[in-house]
Amino acid sequence: MKREGYLIDLLHSYDNEQSYVVLVVKEEGRKTFYRYPFDPYFYLETEDPEQVQKDLDSFSVLYKDQVVKVKRTEIVERLTPDKTWKKLLKIYCYHPNHVPMVHEALKPYGKSYEYKIPYLHRFLADTKLIPLNYIVFEEEDHEVKEILSQEDRMIPLNVMAFDIEVYNKTNPPDPRSNPIIMISLYSKNLGGKVITYRDSPGGVDGVITVRDEREMIERFCDIVNDEDVDLLIGYNSAMFDIPYLKERSKVLGTSLNLGLDYSGIEYRRHGMSATVRIPGRVHIDFYPVMRTLGGMGAVRIQRYTLEEAYRNIIGDLLGSKNIDKQEIWRYWDDDNLRDVLFRYSIGDSRAVYEISKVVLPVEIQLTKASGLPLSEVYHAPTSKMVESALMRVAVDKRYIIPNLPKESEVRLRMNNPIKGGFVKMPNPGVYEDIIVFDFRGMYPSIVVSHNVDWYSYDPDAPEEECYVSPNGYKFRKDSETLIPYVLKRLLSLRGGLKDKLKTLDKNSREYEHLFAKTQALKILINSFFGYLGYARSRWYCRECASSITAWGRYYITNTIQKAEQRGFQVLYADTDSLFILLKGHDKDDALQFLEEVNRQLPSDMELEFEGYYPRGVFVSKRTEVGKGAKKKYALIDDRGVIKIRGFELVRRDWSEIAKETQLKVLEAILKDGDPKKAVKIVKDVISSLKKGEVPLDKLIIYTELKRDPKNYAVISPEVAAAVKARDRGVKVGKGSIIGYVIGKTGKTVSEKAEYYLFAKDYDPDYYINNQVLPAVMKILRELGYSEEELKTNSRQTTLWE
DNA sequence: GCGAGCAGCGTACCT
DNA sequence: ACAGGTACGCTGCTCGCG
Numbered sequence: 001m002k003r004e005g006y007l008i009d010l011l012h013s014y015d016n017e018q019s020y021v022v023l024v025v026k027e028e029g030r031k032t033f034y035r036y037p038f039d040p041y042f043y044l045e046t047e048d049p050e051q052v053q054k055d056l057d058s059f060s061v062l063y064k065d066q067v068v069k070v071k072r073t074e075i076v077e078r079l080t081p082d083k084t085w086k087k088l089l090k091i092y093c094y095h096p097n098h099v100p101m102v103h104e105a106l107k108p109y110g111k112s113y114e115y116k117i118p119y120l121h122r123f124l125a126d127t128k129l130i131p132l133n134y135i136v137f138e139e140e141d142h143e144v145k146e147i148l149s150q151e152d153r154m155i156p157l158n159v160m161a162f163d164i165e166v167y168n169k170t171n172p173p174d175p176r177s178n179p180i181i182m183i184s185l186y187s188k189n190l191g192g193k194v195i196t197y198r199d200s201p202g203g204v205d206g207v208i209t210v211r212d213e214r215e216m217i218e219r220f221c222d223i224v225n226d227e228d229v230d231l232l233i234g235y236n237s238a239m240f241d242i243p244y245l246k247e248r249s250k251v252l253g254t255s256l257n258l259g260l261d262y263s264g265i266e267y268r269r270h271g272m273s274a275t276v277r278i279p280g281r282v283h284i285d286f287y288p289v290m291r292t293l294g295g296m297g298a299v300r301i302q303r304y305t306l307e308e309a310y311r312n313i314i315g316d317l318l319g320s321k322n323i324d325k326q327e328i329w330r331y332w333d334d335d336n337l338r339d340v341l342f343r344y345s346i347g348d349s350r351a352v353y354e355i356s357k358v359v360l361p362v363e364i365q366l367t368k369a370s371g372l373p374l375s376e377v378y379h380a381p382t383s384k385m386v387e388s389a390l391m392r393v394a395v396d397k398r399y400i401i402p403n404l405p406k407e408s409e410v411r412l413r414m415n416n417p418i419k420g421g422f423v424k425m426p427n428p429g430v431y432e433d434i435i436v437f438d439f440r441g442m443y444p445s446i447v448v449s450h451n452v453d454w455y456s457y458d459p460d461a462p463e464e465e466c467y468v469s470p471n472g473y474k475f476r477k478d479s480e481t482l483i484p485y486v487l488k489r490l491l492s493l494r495g496g497l498k499d500k501l502k503t504l505d506k507n508s509r510e511y512e513h514l515f516a517k518t519q520a521l522k523i524l525i526n527s528f529f530g531y532l533g534y535a536r537s538r539w540y541c542r543e544c545a546s547s548i549t550a551w552g553r554y555y556i557t558n559t560i561q562k563a564e565q566r567g568f569q570v571l572y573a574d575t576d577s578l579f580i581l582l583k584g585h586d587k588d589d590a591l592q593f594l595e596e597v598n599r600q601l602p603s604d605m606e607l608e609f610e611g612y613y614p615r616g617v618f619v620s621k622r623t624e625v626g627k628g629a630k631k632k633y634a635l636i637d638d639r640g641v642i643k644i645r646g647f648e649l650v651r652r653d654w655s656e657i658a659k660e661t662q663l664k665v666l667e668a669i670l671k672d673g674d675p676k677k678a679v680k681i682v683k684d685v686i687s688s689l690k691k692g693e694v695p696l697d698k699l700i701i702y703t704e705l706k707r708d709p710k711n712y713a714v715i716s717p718e719v720a721a722a723v724k725a726r727d728r729g730v731k732v733g734k735g736s737i738i739g740y741v742i743g744k745t746g747k748t749v750s751e752k753a754e755y756y757l758f759a760k761d762y763d764p765d766y767y768i769n770n771q772v773l774p775a776v777m778k779i780l781r782e783l784g785y786s787e788e789e790l791k792t793n794s795r796q797t798t799l800w801e
Numbered sequence: 802g803c804g805a806g807c808a809g810c811g812t813a814c815c816t
Numbered sequence: 817a818c819a820g821g822t823a824c825g826c827t828g829c830t831c832g833c834g
Contacts, residue, residue, distance in 0.1 A: 296818095297815085382818055420820030421816060442816085443819090530818025537818080545819070552816095575816040575821085622824065631815045631822055646823080651813060653825090703812065714810050714827050749826065770825080 002148070003027065003034070004136040006155050007129060008230060009282050009375055010120050017094050021123045023144065024260075024280050025135070026155075026230065031260055031280050034137075036144040038123050039071055039092040040099050043400060046110035049075050049089045056091065061105040068098045068105075080113070081402045083455065088113070088400070113400045117391070124371055125391045131373040132364060152368060154513055159360070160187040160229040161352035162220070164241045165345050167329045171729050175247035179213050181332050183220045183245075184345035186353040189227060192346035195219050198332070202339045206346055214252040217245065221257045224281075231282050231360075231374075232258065235306045235352050238274045238285040238379075243267055272735065273379060286355055288379040289363065296382075296523070302652045302702050303737045310351040313358050361512065365520030369490070382527040383534055389524065390539060393486050399455070402538045413535035418546040421575030422553040424560065426618040426628035428782055430669065431571060433582035434635060435590045436610040439555065442576035443529040444491060446551045448484050449602035454532075454541040455481035469547030470554045482539070487528055491604075494521040552576065559597055559607065566593050572618065574631065577610065587612065613637055615670050619778045636670040648775045652737075656698040658771035661685045665776045675783045682776050682790055689764045689772065699767060700739045700756045708734045717742070717753035725755035742766040 005027035013020045013035065020035040046052045053073050060069045071092040080086050091106075093099050096119035103115035117125075127147065129135065134153040138145040162185045168178040184194040193206045195216045200207040210216050224232065234241050246267050249256040258265050260280025268275045276283040290309045293299045301312050307322060323331060323344050331341035367374045370385035371392055377385065394401050405413065439445070446452065450467040456476045458466070466474035480488070497518050504511040531537050533545030552575060560570045563580055568590070572579040580590065590609075597607045613635040621629045632646035644650055644666070649659040661682060668678035688694055703718035709726065712719050721740035722732045732738060741759035746752040749770075752763055777787050 384817095386818075417820065423816085423821060438816090527818055530820095532818090533820085534818050549820080577816075621822095629823065646814060648824095653813065706812075712811085716811070716826060718812090774825090 001139055002136065003032075003139045004134065005032075006153075007131055007133055007135050007150075009280075010123070010131065010373055011277070011279060012096065012119055014095055019095055019119070021120065023135075031228065031230070032142070033260075033280070034139055034142050034144050036123075038119075038126075039094075040096040040119050040122060041090055041092040042099050042103055042115035042117075043076075043078065043113040044089040044091055044106055044110055045080060045086060045113065046089060049087050052089055052109050056089075059102075061101060063101045068101050069094065070102060077398070079397070079399045079455075081400060113403060116404060117401065120373065121388060121391065124373075125388075125395045128392060128396075130368055130371055132367050154509075155364065157360075158187070158189070158228060158230045159233060159353065159356060160185055160190075160224065160227065160231070161233045161349045161356065162186075162237070162241065163234060163345060163348040163352065164244060165328055165332075165341065166244065167332055168326075169329055171326060172731050173244070175244050176251060180216070180244065180248050181213075181328075182342070182345045183216060184349040185220070185223065186346065186349035187227065187229070190223075192350050193223075194342050194345050195223075196342070198338065200339055200342055201335045204339045204342045207342055213248070214254050217249055217252070217256065218254060221262065224258050225260075225262055228260075229281055231284060231356075232278060233284045233286060233352055233356050233360075235309070235348070235355075236285065236287040237283070238276050238288070239269075242276050242283070243269065243274070277375075282373075282375045284356075284360075284363070284374070284378045286352060286359065286378075289359055292379075292381075293359070298523075300650070303739070306348060306351055309355055313355050314351075361516035362519050362523075365517045366523065368517075369520050369524050382523065383531055383537065385524055386527045386531040387538060389486060389490075390482060393482060397482070399482065402454075404538060405536060405540065410535045413540060413542070416542070418533055418542060418549060419553075420549050422556050422573065423575065423630045424570065424573040424578075425630060426572040426579075426633070428618050428620040428626070428628045430782055431581060431616050431618070432614060434571065434613040434616045435580050435582060435587070436577060436613065436635075437559075437580070437594060437607050438577035438610045440606045440608045441491070441525065442552055442555070442605075443548050444487050444525050445602075445605045446548050446555075447528065448488050448491065449604035450547075450551060451475050451477055451480070451484050452532075452544050452548055453481045453483045454539045454544060455479070456484070457541060457543050469550050471546060471550040473543040473547045475544075475547070483528060483532070483544075487525065490521055490525050494518055494525065497521070555601070555605070562597060563593065566596075568593065572628075572630075572633065579616075611635075611637060611643075613643075615673075617666065617669065617779060617782065619782060622774070622778070625781075634666050634670060640671060642666065642670055647778075652702040654775065655701050655767065655771050657685065657689070657694055657767060658775040660698075661772050662775040662779070665779050669779065669783070675780070675785070678776070678780060678783075679785065679790065682772065682780070685772055686768050686790070689767050692762075692764065694762070694767070696741055696756070696759050696762060699741045699759075699762050701741070702737050702739050704737045705732065705734055715750050717750045720750035721753040721755045724753075725758070728755075728758065730755065730757070742770075 005025040007023055008026050009024040011022040013022050018037055019040060021038050023034045023036055025032055025034055056070050056073050060067050071094050074090045075087055076090045077085055078088050093102055099115050103112045129150060132155050133150040135150045136148040138148060164180050165182040166173040166178050167181045182194050182196045186192045193208055195208045197210050197212050197216055199209055210219050246256050255264055258278050263279045266277040290304050294301050299312050301308050331337040363378055367377045370388045372380055372385060372388045391401055452475050456479060458474055458476050461474050461476050465478060466476055468474050497514050501514055529548055532541050556573055556576060560573055560578055563570050569581040569583060570578055571581050594607055594609055616633060616635040618628050618633050621627050634642060634644045636642050647662060648654040649662045664681045665678040668674050705722055709719055709722050718738040718740060722738045725732050739756035740753045741756055742749060742752045742763050743754045743759055744761050744763050773787060
């Protein structure tokens, strides 16, 4: 029978010596599972494949009392990693777990390939199915016979956000003894609800009161089933809410049947992450999503709390009051406070839901662009997405996917980094009339215009058949192999979408949809260069990565030279951008120069006009006064919008008081052109710091612990604060963002550092001399002010008052 | 024993 | 667990001086 629907997710099942991929398909009105028989396999490169094939007909290995047999074999031709076509033995197994066992057992016969590709990834790459696409297929008895077609349609998803509250007087909450008191949820259909087992004294809207905790969990499962939720979303839910719910269910003698038709969920924790499988639904945790977006610089966030994430993505805070997790039990016990907690809980679910409205479209498009299931994309490193996109094409072209490097090889690669981009040192000062140009997608465009690829790299090829990089590596022109092939398609897809966007109404659903697609493509496209130089990459190519940066350095330095020959002063340049001073030239002159440059560039490369800035500041390095600091500048455009890069005020590891003062100083100089105003601002801040008037929350410095506190050679302030906090029961460790305040007690800065929750006072000298003054002096020094001047004046100011 | 000077550690930024 | 280039605060060592 012909069926059709959206491919929501994929699972694995095994039955009667047959391995299946289970497709979760959202059909008209309901979701259904369909089994797709698919045998896992790997390849063996061996001297005499025919002979080994015969031997394998009766092949079996013993593994932990289990006889593992080979299901079937065939001889195929593939391009192996030594870049020659060879006959290989393709060995099919009964169960995905058998693949590594058989591979291990067959080591004496030769080298094997593709034995470590996860089963579902293997299936997706081979069938070319894209998760979330609309599929049409032939089915019999819930078994897929044939996929007829697939289409990229806008997918309707029933999204439900949820959040739990726990009653605990001591930290951290323990599921064996601390009950869950509320489960809140938010969906388009239901709005905000909170399931609980105490009444709402004021009759808060959306409160559903049941008998006890057990019934609360069961009711939650009922609602998820009744609503037939497609996406169950939370914040830190993979590491907290889901395992807590699961544990409590066990303690209470019930089960957490959130899956389709009340099927149970699967939860596995592996160190810093976890897998959550809810059959028939997709679970997404937006905490790792925010971490990834933060790591890429797509969002700038101080700490990855739900509140911060919401503020960053949506803007204003939700109405509900923020409650300290350690205080929750008081709100539960107090009839006068419980309603506040209900509203807070619903507010959190709603916040997650609102975040998802913005971020989910991009995750959906990353799924489609990479081909990884949505359930993996949300916590996948970009390398996984690139690898997935490449694997599909490699299978198509019958290229063997190179094996993962051994640890020794990884170390070798890491100890031998490649040279990166070129950065020109600026002269510090305040400038007028700056034009910024940059190369549009420099590295991707270098790859496609010079055919840079693992497969096209050929040291033995004749030069005339190759693009030769500035550092002397040769890439064949004649064949469009893997990465340039994939990139070219992604780039043209993105180009087409951007053109289409220009014709659409910015508030339309279609615009939103296509915009998310361009965002996802941008993320993926920009990841290919990194992947070529990534030590654990399957297609690692040092020659490729170093050639790309060499060409990059060539084009930017060449453009700088041309600009200077044309009489422009080049103020600054970094990798793919250059800042020129107009000084005597007019804007058209600069644009004419731009055209000249573009005429000489390869067709896939383009230098773009980024912007015109009436004024800008470059500052001195702290260590070498007079020499300009790279990667630190502020520009103001003709509409008064300030663009700030690298300054303390964009860094999380500086206190708010230093950052806000630095911003005010920059504004006084760039907007008002009034250094005196800037000086007054600084004096006022110093004065209030001295008087102890500045609230502690403006003095918090945030720093991430990249490792466990035990593993530091040097005890820096954030480590000292973290250790003190840990001694007082706060859960901090690798990955925590530590907020601390420099207090009055102690000798060194580390001794004075106190975890923000325990900070009682602050050291004004530290905040004046180590925070505010260094931040603002950077800028004021360029205008001829000295530190002493500011400090002396400020002292006088206080005397006058 | 003590302060100055410095190297190295470590983080967060820029492209 | 995508790349390298860069600034810079802090710790903790060395060294010279007394």
